[in-house]
Every structure is written in structure tokens, then in C-alpha cells.
Amino acid sequence: MIAMKILVPVKRVIDPYVKIRLSVNNNAIETEQVKMAMNPFDEIALEEAVRLKERGVATEIIVVSIGVTRCQETLRQALALGADRGILIESEQNFAPLAIAKLLHAVAQKQTVQLVLMGKQAIDDDCNQTGQMLAALLNWPQVTFVSQLSIANGTLTAERECDIGTQTLCCDLPAVVTADLCLNTPRFAKLPDIMRAKNKPLEVLTAESFALDLSSAMTQACIELTTMQRCSQMVQNVAELVDKLRADQLI
């Protein structure tokens, strides 16, 4: 079998079931003392990579995370779920997607991977940019928002949702693939896997060691929380609802 390495970037984000709140100085979302988790889209991308390895298509899965020291926990979780080794690019900075893409570009080249499988977006900043930017920097083709994936003979075939329906694409490797929610249902790590993950290799680098221009012309000026609350009038029966909607000229 030809060696095929997959790189899976994983982001540490606030757990999707935690209610967010503002930090003390009101210009960021509080992440101290808050339950954190692996970005759900990245979990799906990782699961797909693990399945490709189980099917004998991939030979090695490398997970990479960029952020604070505690991202090691996210990487250990990824290792427990089936990744072979991890890389942490440590930084206190909150990088924009373009800077993340530049770092991932360097990692993908150094590790000579043939496929980058990643979530289509992170559930904190909801940018949906990094995979596409990385593909551009690598000058690789990209297949985004993928809901079904198969790989044979150096070519991948993927299904994805487009604006008017669905699309089936085929694409030569190397490539960047971004995962949509319905690609798969990720597994849970079993206790023996969690134990084994502690002994898997985890390399720690610093963002500075890459000697890249990671500065950004973009800054976040302020943040406000939104409310979903509405007046919530209770109607007693169908007839009353129809009356209300007619009064509002909606039907």
C-alpha cells in the first residue's frame, strides 16, 4: 500500500452546550473556568480520517492544534479517538483564519501529507474560511462542506450540498476536504484508548518558531450578546392562531 498521511486540524472551543457569557472587561467571550471541547465539525473530520485508516486507505493520522497549552487536552482526546500523533503550535494569541491557514500550510508541507481533513467551520467564530485558505496556500484543490466521502487510487469522490441541490465531485489528491455535520457520527473514546493516548507522541512547537508573518489587519472592536426572546403570546386553539395570523396579514 502507498503511504497516505492525513492531517486533521482540531480547534479547542467552548463546549457547544455551554451558555456563553462576556468576559469581565466586556470585549471578549469568557473562556476561563468554562467547559471546553473539540470543535464538533473537527470531531467529524477526525472520525472520517479514522474510518479511512480502518479501511486501509490512510496509513497515518496527524492531528494539529493551534492555541494555548491546554489544547494538549484536545489533542489527547483526538489521539484517544484514533489519531497517531499530535502537534501543538503553542500561542496565547487568538489568530485570524488566514494566520491559522499559514501555520497549517507549513505543517502540511513539512509532514508531507496527501490529505487535510478538517471541519467546515469552528463553532466559536463561525468563519468557515480556514480550509479554503489553506487549499489556496498549498495550491491544492478543495472539496468543502462534504457529506459523503470515498477515496480510491489517488482520487477522492465526495458529495456535498450546493445552493440548488447536491453535487458529486471527484478530485485528485493531494487535496483539502472540509466536513459538514452529516458526514458521519463520531465515536466515543473508550477508556483503554484514553489510557493508550497518553503514550502517543505529542510534539510542542511555538508559533514564533515558524517565522511567518501572522499579523492581521483585522481587529475585534467589541462584542454584544444577542437575545432570542420574543413576546410569546399563548394561543388557546387553532382558531385563535388563525385569527391572529390573519390580523397580522400573514395568511
Add this chain to the structure above:
Amino acid sequence: MKKILVVAAGDAKHMQKNIRCTLTAAKQLGREIDLLLVGSSAKPWAEKMACFSGVTRVLVNPHACYDSLAENISQLVASLACDYEFIVAPANNISKDFLPRVAAQINVNQISDVVRIIDAHTFVRPIYAGNALATVVTKDPIKLLTIRFSAFAESSADSDPVPIVILDQIFADNRVRVLQQTASDVTRPTLNNARVVVSGGRALQSAAQFEQIIFPLAEKLNAAVGASRVAVDAKYVANECQVGQTGKVVAPELYFAIGISGAPQHLAGIKDSKVIVAINQDPDAPIVSSADYALIGDLFELVPELTKQLEKESKK
């Protein structure tokens, strides 16, 4: 002064509303606007779109290599970028695919899902599934924006026609190919432009019941059918029906949430709806406090009754 490039990629026929909302946003930036149409569906629509308010020139590159592939569209857009201060596109799937690729090619940031334009450097966008709004300031020489079109009104389409320029550059990457494209049901309004949306959730319990309960009401109201993530995951309906921050963001005049509890990511996708109606068994479900009208009870009785009542009235 440098201009704005608004990029309209994808099937032109389905894109009209998105583009008009995007133009409303672009006009707020106060520069001349070139509207770029790409792909084989572009040409027949160019004349119509040359009358869209705010546009000063329409550029058309009708080559089929720009029908959907981000590799090709991004190369074309990047090749034109240096003439512009802003590159703006609707936040639909095709733009989400190609615009970040342009950003990396010209080494600038992108600001996704803009819902408000404060000035030519300052933009507001939702983060955390719409639970927060971030105000972002950018000093990039070329600013790339995708526009959450539901947050902007449609610009009018009856201005005097502006010049149409045909472009002929071809950037065709043969490493990626479209094998098949299946259009979804076009007899119904789509989630993006329907006046009414009828959505069902977990409480529908099965695909058969979803079809039996949700579809007749949608039919009656000429509404688009939507669903919660749980309903889509359970395969009650196709994935493309998913409404929410991670699915489709909708802004109809009337939104029915039937048997949907109201997870934050679903609420984030419907919050720009004018009126939200919740039909739910549980009076404490989050959807109830996020609705304008709530009807509490068994959806399997209430929804068919509602459909019947509407049918009866339309016959009068």
C-alpha cells in the same frame, strides 16, 4: 476612488434575491459597484441584472469552468482584485467556497456573514451561532465580505440599464471535476426565498409522519419545508432542509416551528423571521419563549386541524 466588486456566482436564476440583498449592503459602502456574473447561466440574466439599483457596470464571464468550482472562480476574481477596494458576495454555499480562497491568494482577511455595515472599515457579524455579535474593524487594502443576505432588504431592479462588459479569461483547474449535480425540488419555494417556512423537529418521530403532518401544511401555505438538525440527523427529511446556524439561515415573514424544542443553533438560524409560531407539547421548551405565538398541545392533532381550517377558508 477604488470600486466595489460584487460577485454573483452560481445558478443566476436562483441567485436574484441574494444578489439584490447583497447590492443593498454594497451600496452602503458608498463606492461605484461592478457586478461580476460568472458561469454558463450568467449571460441570459446579464441584461436584467444591469437594471439592478446601485450597479454601475456588469461584467460577465460566461465560461462553464466558473459554474461551480472554487478553484476556477477564485483565480478569476483574484486576477481582477487589484482594481477594487471591496470584494463582496452573498453568504451562500458557492461564495463561502470560493471567497476565502481569493482572500488567501491576495493575502487579506475575509469577514464572513456581515449583518451590519457601520462604515467602510467596520462591520458587524454573528459569532457563537448568533448568540453574540462581533464588531470587526479591518485595515486590509482590499476588504472581502460575505453578506448575510437575510439582514438586508432587496434593492430594486428597475434602474436604467448600465453597460455590460464580456470577459473571456479562462482559469480551468482539471484536478477537480463535477460528476453529477442534482437540483432539489423546484416546484416549491426554497428556504432562502420563501415567504413562509414550515419546519418540523424531533417530535415528528418518523419520516412518514413528517411527510404526513408537515408537507400538507407547507403545501397549503406555499411554504418551504425546513427541519431541525435532529430531524435531519434522524433522516426524516433531506439534509438540505436543515434550518439553523450550521444549516440554512432563513428570514421568512412567517416561520412555523413544529415539534422543535429550539436548540440555540436552530434559534440562531430563524431569528430574523418576522413572526415565529411554535406548536409544541412542552410549554417550557426554549422555542416557546422565542416565538411570537405559541400553541401548546399535541402536534399530531393541531397541525392537521390547522391545515384543514386553512383549506376550509380558502374555499369560502
